[in-house]
Amino acid sequence: MKELSFDSVVIGGGAAGMAAALELEAAGKSVAVIEREERLGGILTQCVHNGFGLIEFNEELTGPEFAERFEEKLAGRPIQAFCGCTVLELDAAGIEKVVTCVSPKQGVMRLSCRVVILAMGCRERNRGNIRIPGSRPAGIFTAGLAQRLVNVEGYVPGKECVIIGSGDIGLIMARRMSWIGCKVHAVIEIMPYPSGLTRNIVQCLKDFGIPLYLSHLTTDIFGRDRVEGIEVAPIENGALMTEKAFKIPCDTVLLSVGLVPENELSRMAGVSINPMTNGPWVDSYLMTSLSGVFACGNVLHVHDLVDFVVEESRRAGRFAAAWLGGSRPVRELRVKAGSNVRYVAPSRVEPGRDNKLYLRSMIVKNDALLEVKQGGKLLRSQKKNHVQPSEMLTLELGEKELGAASGMPDASLEVSIQ
Amino acid sequence: MRQELTCITCPMGCHLTIERPDGGAEGEMAVTGNRCPRGAAYAREELLAPKRTVTATCRIHRGGAGASFETSGGPRRVPCRTRAPFPKERVNELLAAIYKLEVNLPVERGAVLIKDALGLGIDVVATRTLH
Numbered sequence: 001m002k003e004l005s006f007d008s009v010v011i012g013g014g015a016a017g018m019a020a021a022l023e024l025e026a027a028g029k030s031v032a033v034i035e036r037e038e039r040l041g042g043i044l045t046q047c048v049h050n051g052f053g054l055i056e057f058n059e060e061l062t063g064p065e066f067a068e069r070f071e072e073k074l075a076g077r078p079i080q081a082f083c084g085c086t087v088l089e090l091d092a093a094g095i096e097k098v099v100t101c102v103s104p105k106q107g108v109m110r111l112s113c114r115v116v117i118l119a120m121g122c123r124e125r126n127r128g129n130i131r132i133p134g135s136r137p138a139g140i141f142t143a144g145l146a147q148r149l150v151n152v153e154g155y156v157p158g159k160e161c162v163i164i165g166s167g168d169i170g171l172i173m174a175r176r177m178s179w180i181g182c183k184v185h186a187v188i189e190i191m192p193y194p195s196g197l198t199r200n201i202v203q204c205l206k207d208f209g210i211p212l213y214l215s216h217l218t219t220d221i222f223g224r225d226r227v228e229g230i231e232v233a234p235i236e237n238g239a240l241m242t243e244k245a246f247k248i249p250c251d252t253v254l255l256s257v258g259l260v261p262e263n264e265l266s267r268m269a270g271v272s273i274n275p276m277t278n279g280p281w282v283d284s285y286l287m288t289s290l291s292g293v294f295a296c297g298n299v300l301h302v303h304d305l306v307d308f309v310v311e312e313s314r315r316a317g318r319f320a321a322a323w324l325g326g327s328r329p330v331r332e333l334r335v336k337a338g339s340n341v342r343y344v345a346p347s348r349v350e351p352g353r354d355n356k357l358y359l360r361s362m363i364v365k366n367d368a369l370l371e372v373k374q375g376g377k378l379l380r381s382q383k384k385n386h387v388q389p390s391e392m393l394t395l396e397l398g399e400k401e402l403g404a405a406s407g408m409p410d411a412s413l414e415v416s417i418q
Numbered sequence: 419m420r421q422e423l424t425c426i427t428c429p430m431g432c433h434l435t436i437e438r439p440d441g442g443a444e445g446e447m448a449v450t451g452n453r454c455p456r457g458a459a460y461a462r463e464e465l466l467a468p469k470r471t472v473t474a475t476c477r478i479h480r481g482g483a484g485a486s487f488e489t490s491g492g493p494r495r496v497p498c499r500t501r502a503p504f505p506k507e508r509v510n511e512l513l514a515a516i517y518k519l520e521v522n523l524p525v526e527r528g529a530v531l532i533k534d535a536l537g538l539g540i541d542v543v544a545t546r547t548l549h
Binding site for chain 1: 424426470473
Protein backbone atom coordinates (compact mmCIF):
# COMPACT_ATOMS: atom_id res chain seq x y z
CA MET A 1 0.00 0.00 0.00
CA LYS A 2 1.21 3.44 -0.99
CA GLU A 3 1.63 5.90 1.90
CA LEU A 4 1.99 9.60 1.15
CA SER A 5 2.07 12.72 3.27
CA PHE A 6 0.77 16.23 2.47
CA ASP A 7 -0.02 19.40 4.41
CA SER A 8 -3.56 19.24 3.05
CA VAL A 9 -5.86 16.88 1.17
CA VAL A 10 -8.87 18.16 -0.80
CA ILE A 11 -11.67 15.64 -1.32
CA GLY A 12 -13.44 16.42 -4.61
CA GLY A 13 -11.97 17.93 -7.79
CA GLY A 14 -14.90 20.07 -8.94
CA ALA A 15 -15.01 23.85 -8.89
CA ALA A 16 -14.89 23.97 -5.07
CA GLY A 17 -11.99 21.56 -4.67
CA MET A 18 -9.92 23.17 -7.41
CA ALA A 19 -10.43 26.70 -6.03
CA ALA A 20 -9.53 25.64 -2.47
CA ALA A 21 -6.46 23.69 -3.64
CA LEU A 22 -5.13 26.69 -5.60
CA GLU A 23 -5.30 28.90 -2.49
CA LEU A 24 -3.55 26.33 -0.30
CA GLU A 25 -0.77 25.93 -2.84
CA ALA A 26 -0.45 29.71 -3.24
CA ALA A 27 0.10 29.90 0.54
CA GLY A 28 2.99 27.47 0.22
CA LYS A 29 1.23 24.32 1.47
CA SER A 30 1.54 20.95 -0.22
CA VAL A 31 -1.83 19.79 -1.60
CA ALA A 32 -3.38 16.60 -2.97
CA VAL A 33 -6.78 16.63 -4.73
CA ILE A 34 -8.77 13.40 -4.89
CA GLU A 35 -11.34 13.13 -7.69
CA ARG A 36 -13.46 10.06 -8.40
CA GLU A 37 -14.05 10.88 -12.09
CA GLU A 38 -11.34 10.43 -14.72
CA ARG A 39 -10.92 14.16 -15.07
CA LEU A 40 -11.19 17.25 -12.87
CA GLY A 41 -14.20 19.55 -13.27
CA GLY A 42 -17.01 17.82 -11.39
CA ILE A 43 -20.57 18.44 -12.53
CA LEU A 44 -19.49 21.39 -14.73
CA THR A 45 -18.31 19.04 -17.47
CA GLN A 46 -21.86 17.83 -18.16
CA CYS A 47 -23.40 21.35 -17.96
CA VAL A 48 -22.73 22.23 -21.60
CA HIS A 49 -25.11 25.24 -21.50
CA ASN A 50 -23.86 28.79 -20.92
CA GLY A 51 -24.34 31.10 -17.95
CA PHE A 52 -21.27 30.28 -15.87
CA GLY A 53 -18.48 32.67 -14.91
CA LEU A 54 -20.17 36.09 -15.12
CA ILE A 55 -18.63 37.04 -11.75
CA GLU A 56 -15.42 34.99 -11.89
CA PHE A 57 -14.34 35.68 -15.48
CA ASN A 58 -16.67 38.56 -16.38
CA GLU A 59 -17.99 36.61 -19.38
CA GLU A 60 -20.63 33.99 -20.01
CA LEU A 61 -19.01 30.56 -20.33
CA THR A 62 -20.31 27.01 -20.64
CA GLY A 63 -19.62 24.50 -17.85
CA PRO A 64 -16.77 22.67 -19.63
CA GLU A 65 -15.05 25.98 -20.47
CA PHE A 66 -15.26 27.14 -16.86
CA ALA A 67 -13.91 23.81 -15.57
CA GLU A 68 -11.07 23.71 -18.06
CA ARG A 69 -9.86 27.20 -17.18
CA PHE A 70 -9.48 26.05 -13.57
CA GLU A 71 -7.94 22.76 -14.62
CA GLU A 72 -5.29 24.72 -16.54
CA LYS A 73 -4.52 26.86 -13.48
CA LEU A 74 -3.94 23.68 -11.46
CA ALA A 75 -1.82 22.07 -14.16
CA GLY A 76 0.70 24.90 -13.87
CA ARG A 77 1.15 24.40 -10.11
CA PRO A 78 2.72 21.63 -8.02
CA ILE A 79 -0.66 20.26 -6.95
CA GLN A 80 -0.99 16.48 -6.92
CA ALA A 81 -4.35 15.48 -8.48
CA PHE A 82 -5.43 11.83 -8.18
CA CYS A 83 -8.23 11.23 -10.70
CA GLY A 84 -10.35 8.07 -10.94
CA CYS A 85 -9.75 7.81 -7.20
CA THR A 86 -12.47 7.12 -4.60
CA VAL A 87 -12.14 7.91 -0.90
CA LEU A 88 -13.04 4.89 1.24
CA GLU A 89 -12.45 6.27 4.69
CA LEU A 90 -11.65 9.52 6.44
CA ASP A 91 -10.05 9.36 9.86
CA ALA A 92 -10.01 12.96 11.04
CA ALA A 93 -10.38 12.64 14.80
CA GLY A 94 -6.75 13.38 15.65
CA ILE A 95 -4.24 16.05 14.71
CA GLU A 96 -2.86 13.83 11.97
CA LYS A 97 -5.64 12.84 9.60
CA VAL A 98 -5.63 9.85 7.29
CA VAL A 99 -7.54 9.67 3.99
CA THR A 100 -7.77 6.13 2.63
CA CYS A 101 -8.58 5.98 -1.08
CA VAL A 102 -8.42 3.60 -4.00
CA SER A 103 -7.93 3.90 -7.76
CA PRO A 104 -7.24 1.40 -10.54
CA LYS A 105 -3.94 3.13 -11.25
CA GLN A 106 -2.58 3.57 -7.73
CA GLY A 107 -4.30 0.77 -5.83
CA VAL A 108 -5.09 1.56 -2.19
CA MET A 109 -3.40 4.68 -0.86
CA ARG A 110 -3.17 6.23 2.59
CA LEU A 111 -2.66 9.98 2.52
CA SER A 112 -1.78 11.56 5.83
CA CYS A 113 -2.25 15.29 6.36
CA ARG A 114 -3.08 17.94 8.96
CA VAL A 115 -5.88 19.61 6.99
CA VAL A 116 -8.76 18.06 5.04
CA ILE A 117 -11.05 20.13 2.79
CA LEU A 118 -14.45 18.58 2.13
CA ALA A 119 -15.52 19.56 -1.41
CA MET A 120 -17.66 16.61 -2.50
CA GLY A 121 -20.55 18.64 -3.89
CA CYS A 122 -24.16 17.50 -3.84
CA ARG A 123 -26.44 14.97 -5.46
CA GLU A 124 -30.01 14.97 -6.70
CA ARG A 125 -33.14 14.12 -4.79
CA ASN A 126 -34.85 11.16 -6.43
CA ARG A 127 -38.33 9.65 -6.63
CA GLY A 128 -38.00 7.95 -3.24
CA ASN A 129 -37.17 11.26 -1.56
CA ILE A 130 -40.46 12.86 -2.64
CA ARG A 131 -42.62 9.72 -2.57
CA ILE A 132 -44.43 9.85 -5.92
CA PRO A 133 -46.96 6.99 -5.98
CA GLY A 134 -47.45 4.65 -8.93
CA SER A 135 -45.72 1.77 -10.64
CA ARG A 136 -41.98 1.45 -11.16
CA PRO A 137 -41.41 1.20 -14.91
CA ALA A 138 -38.28 2.14 -16.86
CA GLY A 139 -38.02 5.74 -18.09
CA ILE A 140 -37.78 7.69 -14.82
CA PHE A 141 -34.54 9.67 -14.46
CA THR A 142 -33.27 12.51 -12.35
CA ALA A 143 -32.66 15.55 -14.57
CA GLY A 144 -28.91 15.53 -13.90
CA LEU A 145 -28.60 11.88 -14.86
CA ALA A 146 -30.48 12.58 -18.09
CA GLN A 147 -28.12 15.52 -18.65
CA ARG A 148 -25.11 13.25 -18.32
CA LEU A 149 -26.65 10.64 -20.65
CA VAL A 150 -27.37 13.25 -23.33
CA ASN A 151 -24.33 15.54 -23.05
CA VAL A 152 -21.53 13.13 -22.17
CA GLU A 153 -22.55 9.56 -22.97
CA GLY A 154 -24.51 10.42 -26.12
CA TYR A 155 -27.77 8.61 -25.33
CA VAL A 156 -31.32 9.95 -25.72
CA PRO A 157 -33.27 8.84 -22.62
CA GLY A 158 -36.72 9.07 -24.24
CA LYS A 159 -38.90 10.82 -26.81
CA GLU A 160 -41.99 12.14 -25.01
CA CYS A 161 -41.04 13.81 -21.72
CA VAL A 162 -42.65 15.29 -18.66
CA ILE A 163 -40.50 17.09 -16.09
CA ILE A 164 -41.49 17.01 -12.43
CA GLY A 165 -40.16 19.98 -10.46
CA SER A 166 -39.13 23.34 -11.87
CA GLY A 167 -35.56 23.47 -10.57
CA ASP A 168 -32.96 24.97 -12.89
CA ILE A 169 -31.55 21.61 -14.00
CA GLY A 170 -35.05 20.51 -15.01
CA LEU A 171 -35.61 23.73 -16.96
CA ILE A 172 -32.22 23.44 -18.67
CA MET A 173 -33.10 19.83 -19.56
CA ALA A 174 -36.47 20.93 -20.99
CA ARG A 175 -34.55 23.01 -23.52
CA ARG A 176 -31.91 20.31 -24.11
CA MET A 177 -34.55 17.62 -24.76
CA SER A 178 -36.36 19.98 -27.14
CA TRP A 179 -33.12 20.77 -28.96
CA ILE A 180 -32.30 17.08 -29.44
CA GLY A 181 -35.67 16.52 -31.08
CA CYS A 182 -37.79 15.25 -28.17
CA LYS A 183 -41.16 16.63 -27.15
CA VAL A 184 -41.47 18.04 -23.63
CA HIS A 185 -45.17 18.00 -22.74
CA ALA A 186 -45.17 19.76 -19.38
CA VAL A 187 -43.28 20.88 -16.30
CA ILE A 188 -45.13 20.15 -13.04
CA GLU A 189 -44.38 22.27 -9.93
CA ILE A 190 -46.00 21.71 -6.52
CA MET A 191 -45.32 25.27 -5.30
CA PRO A 192 -47.27 28.33 -6.54
CA TYR A 193 -44.02 29.82 -7.93
CA PRO A 194 -41.25 28.27 -10.06
CA SER A 195 -38.16 27.13 -8.17
CA GLY A 196 -35.81 27.98 -11.06
CA LEU A 197 -34.58 31.35 -12.29
CA THR A 198 -37.01 33.53 -14.27
CA ARG A 199 -34.63 33.73 -17.22
CA ASN A 200 -34.67 29.94 -17.45
CA ILE A 201 -38.48 29.92 -17.47
CA VAL A 202 -38.36 32.30 -20.44
CA GLN A 203 -35.44 30.76 -22.37
CA CYS A 204 -36.16 27.09 -21.66
CA LEU A 205 -39.96 26.87 -21.48
CA LYS A 206 -41.58 29.88 -23.21
CA ASP A 207 -39.26 29.62 -26.23
CA PHE A 208 -40.55 26.08 -26.82
CA GLY A 209 -44.17 26.59 -25.77
CA ILE A 210 -43.81 24.14 -22.86
CA PRO A 211 -46.63 24.56 -20.31
CA LEU A 212 -45.67 25.06 -16.65
CA TYR A 213 -48.27 23.75 -14.19
CA LEU A 214 -47.76 25.61 -10.89
CA SER A 215 -49.52 24.35 -7.71
CA HIS A 216 -49.87 20.88 -9.24
CA LEU A 217 -48.97 17.54 -7.69
CA THR A 218 -48.03 14.35 -9.55
CA THR A 219 -50.42 11.76 -8.12
CA ASP A 220 -49.53 8.69 -10.18
CA ILE A 221 -47.04 7.26 -12.67
CA PHE A 222 -48.44 4.66 -15.11
CA GLY A 223 -46.75 1.99 -17.16
CA ARG A 224 -45.67 -1.63 -16.85
CA ASP A 225 -42.31 -2.01 -18.58
CA ARG A 226 -41.92 1.60 -19.70
CA VAL A 227 -43.56 4.82 -18.46
CA GLU A 228 -46.87 5.40 -20.29
CA GLY A 229 -48.00 8.58 -18.58
CA ILE A 230 -48.51 10.46 -15.36
CA GLU A 231 -51.53 11.80 -13.49
CA VAL A 232 -51.51 15.34 -12.19
CA ALA A 233 -53.93 17.15 -9.87
CA PRO A 234 -54.15 20.85 -9.00
CA ILE A 235 -53.76 22.17 -5.46
CA GLU A 236 -56.29 24.90 -4.64
CA ASN A 237 -56.21 26.73 -1.29
CA GLY A 238 -53.99 24.02 0.13
CA ALA A 239 -56.31 21.13 -0.86
CA LEU A 240 -55.55 18.53 -3.52
CA MET A 241 -58.40 18.62 -6.09
CA THR A 242 -58.48 14.92 -7.07
CA GLU A 243 -61.68 15.40 -9.09
CA LYS A 244 -59.78 17.80 -11.36
CA ALA A 245 -56.93 15.31 -11.96
CA PHE A 246 -55.82 14.76 -15.55
CA LYS A 247 -53.42 12.46 -17.39
CA ILE A 248 -50.41 13.38 -19.50
CA PRO A 249 -49.15 10.58 -21.78
CA CYS A 250 -45.33 10.32 -21.95
CA ASP A 251 -42.55 7.73 -22.12
CA THR A 252 -40.04 9.55 -19.93
CA VAL A 253 -40.19 11.39 -16.61
CA LEU A 254 -37.37 13.66 -15.47
CA LEU A 255 -37.18 14.71 -11.82
CA SER A 256 -35.79 18.11 -10.85
CA VAL A 257 -36.79 18.22 -7.21
CA GLY A 258 -33.80 19.59 -5.36
CA LEU A 259 -30.24 18.78 -4.38
CA VAL A 260 -28.74 17.38 -1.18
CA PRO A 261 -25.11 17.93 -0.07
CA GLU A 262 -23.24 14.63 -0.26
CA ASN A 263 -22.01 14.16 3.31
CA GLU A 264 -21.80 10.39 3.83
CA LEU A 265 -18.04 10.64 4.24
CA SER A 266 -18.35 13.63 6.59
CA ARG A 267 -20.88 11.78 8.74
CA MET A 268 -18.66 8.69 8.84
CA ALA A 269 -15.80 10.87 10.06
CA GLY A 270 -17.99 12.34 12.81
CA VAL A 271 -18.64 15.84 11.40
CA SER A 272 -21.82 17.50 12.84
CA ILE A 273 -24.42 18.28 10.19
CA ASN A 274 -26.81 21.27 10.14
CA PRO A 275 -30.29 19.85 9.38
CA MET A 276 -31.35 23.05 7.56
CA THR A 277 -28.59 22.83 4.94
CA ASN A 278 -27.71 19.11 5.17
CA GLY A 279 -24.13 20.38 5.20
CA PRO A 280 -21.63 20.62 8.07
CA TRP A 281 -21.91 23.30 10.75
CA VAL A 282 -18.94 25.58 10.15
CA ASP A 283 -17.30 28.38 12.13
CA SER A 284 -16.02 31.71 10.81
CA TYR A 285 -13.02 29.85 9.27
CA LEU A 286 -15.41 27.47 7.42
CA MET A 287 -14.04 24.76 9.72
CA THR A 288 -16.38 21.94 10.70
CA SER A 289 -16.91 20.49 14.17
CA LEU A 290 -13.72 18.45 13.62
CA SER A 291 -10.58 20.51 14.12
CA GLY A 292 -8.62 20.81 10.85
CA VAL A 293 -11.52 19.68 8.64
CA PHE A 294 -12.95 22.46 6.44
CA ALA A 295 -15.93 22.44 4.04
CA CYS A 296 -16.84 24.53 1.01
CA GLY A 297 -19.05 24.56 -2.09
CA ASN A 298 -22.17 22.46 -2.51
CA VAL A 299 -21.19 19.98 0.21
CA LEU A 300 -21.57 22.86 2.70
CA HIS A 301 -24.85 24.23 1.30
CA VAL A 302 -26.34 24.14 -2.20
CA HIS A 303 -25.35 27.26 -4.17
CA ASP A 304 -27.11 28.64 -7.30
CA LEU A 305 -23.96 29.80 -9.10
CA VAL A 306 -20.54 28.21 -9.52
CA ASP A 307 -19.10 31.71 -9.14
CA PHE A 308 -20.31 31.74 -5.51
CA VAL A 309 -18.90 28.24 -4.98
CA VAL A 310 -15.48 29.41 -6.15
CA GLU A 311 -15.57 32.54 -3.98
CA GLU A 312 -16.46 30.54 -0.85
CA SER A 313 -13.92 27.80 -1.61
CA ARG A 314 -11.11 30.30 -2.03
CA ARG A 315 -11.91 31.57 1.44
CA ALA A 316 -11.91 28.01 2.79
CA GLY A 317 -8.49 27.41 1.21
CA ARG A 318 -7.07 30.63 2.67
CA PHE A 319 -8.50 29.91 6.14
CA ALA A 320 -7.13 26.37 6.05
CA ALA A 321 -3.67 27.67 5.11
CA ALA A 322 -3.82 30.26 7.90
CA TRP A 323 -4.96 27.56 10.33
CA LEU A 324 -1.98 25.41 9.36
CA GLY A 325 0.19 28.43 10.15
CA GLY A 326 -1.25 28.55 13.67
CA SER A 327 -3.93 31.21 13.16
CA ARG A 328 -7.21 30.71 15.06
CA PRO A 329 -10.40 32.81 15.39
CA VAL A 330 -9.88 35.13 18.36
CA ARG A 331 -13.51 35.46 19.36
CA GLU A 332 -16.62 34.42 17.49
CA LEU A 333 -20.26 35.47 17.48
CA ARG A 334 -22.97 32.98 16.63
CA VAL A 335 -25.23 33.81 13.68
CA LYS A 336 -28.83 32.55 13.74
CA ALA A 337 -31.39 32.44 10.93
CA GLY A 338 -34.26 34.74 11.99
CA SER A 339 -37.68 35.25 10.43
CA ASN A 340 -38.02 34.43 6.71
CA VAL A 341 -34.41 33.16 6.54
CA ARG A 342 -33.89 29.46 5.89
CA TYR A 343 -30.22 29.39 6.81
CA VAL A 344 -27.04 31.44 7.09
CA ALA A 345 -23.63 29.96 6.27
CA PRO A 346 -21.22 30.09 8.04
CA SER A 347 -23.00 30.14 11.38
CA ARG A 348 -20.26 32.11 13.16
CA VAL A 349 -18.46 35.40 12.46
CA GLU A 350 -15.29 36.92 13.83
CA PRO A 351 -15.87 40.55 14.90
CA GLY A 352 -12.35 41.85 14.22
CA ARG A 353 -12.39 41.43 10.42
CA ASP A 354 -14.59 41.29 7.29
CA ASN A 355 -16.92 38.30 7.14
CA LYS A 356 -18.89 37.08 4.15
CA LEU A 357 -22.10 35.12 4.64
CA TYR A 358 -24.48 33.38 2.28
CA LEU A 359 -28.14 33.03 3.13
CA ARG A 360 -31.40 31.92 1.60
CA SER A 361 -34.80 33.59 1.87
CA MET A 362 -37.99 31.66 2.59
CA ILE A 363 -40.21 34.28 0.90
CA VAL A 364 -40.72 35.94 -2.49
CA LYS A 365 -40.77 39.74 -2.10
CA ASN A 366 -39.86 42.96 -3.91
CA ASP A 367 -38.25 45.81 -1.94
CA ALA A 368 -37.33 43.67 1.06
CA LEU A 369 -35.12 44.58 4.03
CA LEU A 370 -32.28 42.34 5.17
CA GLU A 371 -31.63 43.04 8.85
CA VAL A 372 -28.93 41.97 11.32
CA LYS A 373 -29.88 42.32 14.99
CA GLN A 374 -28.31 41.52 18.31
CA GLY A 375 -30.70 41.20 21.26
CA GLY A 376 -33.25 43.44 19.47
CA LYS A 377 -30.64 46.10 18.58
CA LEU A 378 -30.37 46.75 14.84
CA LEU A 379 -26.74 46.51 13.67
CA ARG A 380 -27.31 46.60 9.93
CA SER A 381 -30.18 47.08 7.52
CA GLN A 382 -29.79 46.48 3.82
CA LYS A 383 -32.33 47.05 1.03
CA LYS A 384 -32.89 44.20 -1.44
CA ASN A 385 -34.80 44.95 -4.65
CA HIS A 386 -36.01 41.39 -4.92
CA VAL A 387 -35.73 38.25 -2.78
CA GLN A 388 -36.92 34.71 -3.55
CA PRO A 389 -35.97 31.25 -2.23
CA SER A 390 -34.17 30.27 -5.45
CA GLU A 391 -31.80 33.27 -5.34
CA MET A 392 -29.05 33.05 -2.73
CA LEU A 393 -28.25 36.32 -0.92
CA THR A 394 -24.88 37.56 0.29
CA LEU A 395 -24.18 39.58 3.41
CA GLU A 396 -20.92 41.22 4.42
CA LEU A 397 -20.28 42.06 8.04
CA GLY A 398 -17.15 43.94 9.04
CA GLU A 399 -15.62 45.51 12.10
CA LYS A 400 -17.91 48.53 11.65
CA GLU A 401 -21.09 46.55 12.39
CA LEU A 402 -19.57 43.98 14.71
CA GLY A 403 -17.30 46.23 16.78
CA ALA A 404 -20.19 47.36 18.97
CA ALA A 405 -21.67 43.87 19.07
CA SER A 406 -18.67 42.12 20.54
CA GLY A 407 -18.95 43.95 23.86
CA MET A 408 -22.53 42.76 24.43
CA PRO A 409 -23.23 39.88 26.81
CA ASP A 410 -25.44 37.96 24.33
CA ALA A 411 -22.94 37.00 21.68
CA SER A 412 -25.38 35.92 18.99
CA LEU A 413 -26.64 37.74 15.91
CA GLU A 414 -29.93 37.21 14.14
CA VAL A 415 -30.37 37.70 10.39
CA SER A 416 -33.93 38.25 9.17
CA ILE A 417 -35.83 39.46 6.10
CA GLN A 418 -38.78 41.89 6.41
CA MET B 419 -50.23 46.70 -30.93
CA ARG B 420 -49.57 45.80 -27.30
CA GLN B 421 -47.26 42.99 -26.18
CA GLU B 422 -46.01 41.69 -22.84
CA LEU B 423 -42.61 40.22 -22.01
CA THR B 424 -40.62 39.17 -18.96
CA CYS B 425 -37.16 40.71 -18.99
CA ILE B 426 -34.40 38.07 -18.66
CA THR B 427 -31.43 40.44 -18.39
CA CYS B 428 -31.18 40.03 -14.60
CA PRO B 429 -32.96 38.07 -11.82
CA MET B 430 -35.49 40.88 -11.12
CA GLY B 431 -37.58 39.61 -14.03
CA CYS B 432 -39.46 42.86 -14.75
CA HIS B 433 -42.81 42.51 -16.51
CA LEU B 434 -42.51 44.67 -19.59
CA THR B 435 -45.37 46.12 -21.61
CA ILE B 436 -44.54 47.23 -25.13
CA GLU B 437 -46.81 49.47 -27.17
CA ARG B 438 -46.15 50.07 -30.85
CA PRO B 439 -48.37 51.47 -33.55
CA ASP B 440 -49.26 48.89 -36.24
CA GLY B 441 -46.75 49.12 -39.05
CA GLY B 442 -44.86 51.80 -37.09
CA ALA B 443 -41.10 52.30 -37.22
CA GLU B 444 -38.74 50.86 -34.60
CA GLY B 445 -38.24 54.16 -32.83
CA GLU B 446 -41.91 54.38 -31.95
CA MET B 447 -41.79 51.41 -29.58
CA ALA B 448 -42.79 52.45 -26.04
CA VAL B 449 -41.62 50.17 -23.22
CA THR B 450 -43.04 50.41 -19.68
CA GLY B 451 -42.59 48.28 -16.56
CA ASN B 452 -38.79 48.17 -16.82
CA ARG B 453 -36.86 49.20 -13.70
CA CYS B 454 -33.66 49.95 -15.65
CA PRO B 455 -32.64 50.94 -19.22
CA ARG B 456 -31.51 47.40 -20.01
CA GLY B 457 -35.17 46.33 -19.96
CA ALA B 458 -36.03 48.67 -22.85
CA ALA B 459 -33.03 47.46 -24.86
CA TYR B 460 -33.97 43.83 -24.19
CA ALA B 461 -37.58 44.40 -25.31
CA ARG B 462 -36.42 46.06 -28.52
CA GLU B 463 -34.07 43.21 -29.45
CA GLU B 464 -36.47 40.48 -28.33
CA LEU B 465 -39.30 41.83 -30.51
CA LEU B 466 -37.31 42.87 -33.57
CA ALA B 467 -34.49 40.30 -33.78
CA PRO B 468 -34.48 37.72 -30.96
CA LYS B 469 -31.18 35.91 -30.45
CA ARG B 470 -30.01 32.99 -28.29
CA THR B 471 -26.62 31.52 -27.53
CA VAL B 472 -26.87 27.93 -28.77
CA THR B 473 -25.02 25.16 -26.94
CA ALA B 474 -25.05 21.54 -28.09
CA THR B 475 -22.86 18.48 -28.45
CA CYS B 476 -21.59 16.71 -31.54
CA ARG B 477 -20.43 13.25 -32.46
CA ILE B 478 -16.84 12.05 -32.14
CA HIS B 479 -15.55 10.44 -35.33
CA ARG B 480 -15.29 6.68 -34.76
CA GLY B 481 -12.22 4.81 -35.89
CA GLY B 482 -10.01 7.83 -35.39
CA ALA B 483 -8.05 8.58 -32.27
CA GLY B 484 -11.41 8.72 -30.50
CA ALA B 485 -11.97 4.97 -30.66
CA SER B 486 -9.67 4.19 -27.77
CA PHE B 487 -11.19 7.01 -25.77
CA GLU B 488 -14.67 5.59 -26.21
CA THR B 489 -13.73 2.15 -24.98
CA SER B 490 -12.04 3.74 -21.96
CA GLY B 491 -15.40 5.11 -20.83
CA GLY B 492 -14.57 8.74 -21.57
CA PRO B 493 -16.99 11.29 -23.06
CA ARG B 494 -18.68 10.27 -26.30
CA ARG B 495 -19.74 13.77 -27.34
CA VAL B 496 -17.84 17.01 -27.92
CA PRO B 497 -19.64 19.99 -26.36
CA CYS B 498 -19.87 23.12 -28.51
CA ARG B 499 -21.43 26.59 -28.62
CA THR B 500 -22.04 29.55 -30.89
CA ARG B 501 -19.45 32.24 -30.29
CA ALA B 502 -22.20 34.89 -30.13
CA PRO B 503 -25.99 34.87 -29.76
CA PHE B 504 -27.61 33.40 -32.87
CA PRO B 505 -30.88 34.50 -34.58
CA LYS B 506 -33.61 32.50 -32.86
CA GLU B 507 -35.61 31.58 -35.95
CA ARG B 508 -32.58 29.82 -37.50
CA VAL B 509 -31.63 27.78 -34.39
CA ASN B 510 -33.20 24.52 -35.61
CA GLU B 511 -31.28 24.73 -38.89
CA LEU B 512 -28.08 25.36 -36.93
CA LEU B 513 -28.71 22.38 -34.65
CA ALA B 514 -29.24 20.12 -37.68
CA ALA B 515 -25.84 21.24 -39.00
CA ILE B 516 -24.16 20.61 -35.62
CA TYR B 517 -25.68 17.10 -35.36
CA LYS B 518 -24.28 16.23 -38.80
CA LEU B 519 -20.71 16.93 -37.64
CA GLU B 520 -18.23 14.20 -36.81
CA VAL B 521 -15.28 15.68 -34.95
CA ASN B 522 -11.85 14.08 -35.08
CA LEU B 523 -9.92 13.91 -31.81
CA PRO B 524 -7.89 15.50 -30.43
CA VAL B 525 -9.90 18.71 -30.32
CA GLU B 526 -8.91 21.86 -28.43
CA ARG B 527 -11.29 24.12 -26.55
CA GLY B 528 -12.11 27.05 -28.85
CA ALA B 529 -11.40 25.11 -32.08
CA VAL B 530 -13.79 26.21 -34.83
CA LEU B 531 -16.13 23.34 -35.75
CA ILE B 532 -18.36 25.31 -38.14
CA LYS B 533 -17.03 28.51 -39.69
CA ASP B 534 -19.60 31.22 -40.45
CA ALA B 535 -22.61 29.03 -39.62
CA LEU B 536 -25.49 29.39 -42.15
CA GLY B 537 -23.61 32.36 -43.58
CA LEU B 538 -24.60 34.51 -40.60
CA GLY B 539 -21.04 35.32 -39.58
CA ILE B 540 -21.10 33.37 -36.31
CA ASP B 541 -18.74 30.41 -35.65
CA VAL B 542 -19.54 27.23 -33.72
CA VAL B 543 -16.60 26.31 -31.45
CA ALA B 544 -15.70 23.34 -29.22
CA THR B 545 -16.03 24.05 -25.49
CA ARG B 546 -13.87 21.22 -24.17
CA THR B 547 -10.42 19.84 -24.92
CA LEU B 548 -10.56 16.09 -25.63
CA HIS B 549 -7.62 13.88 -26.49
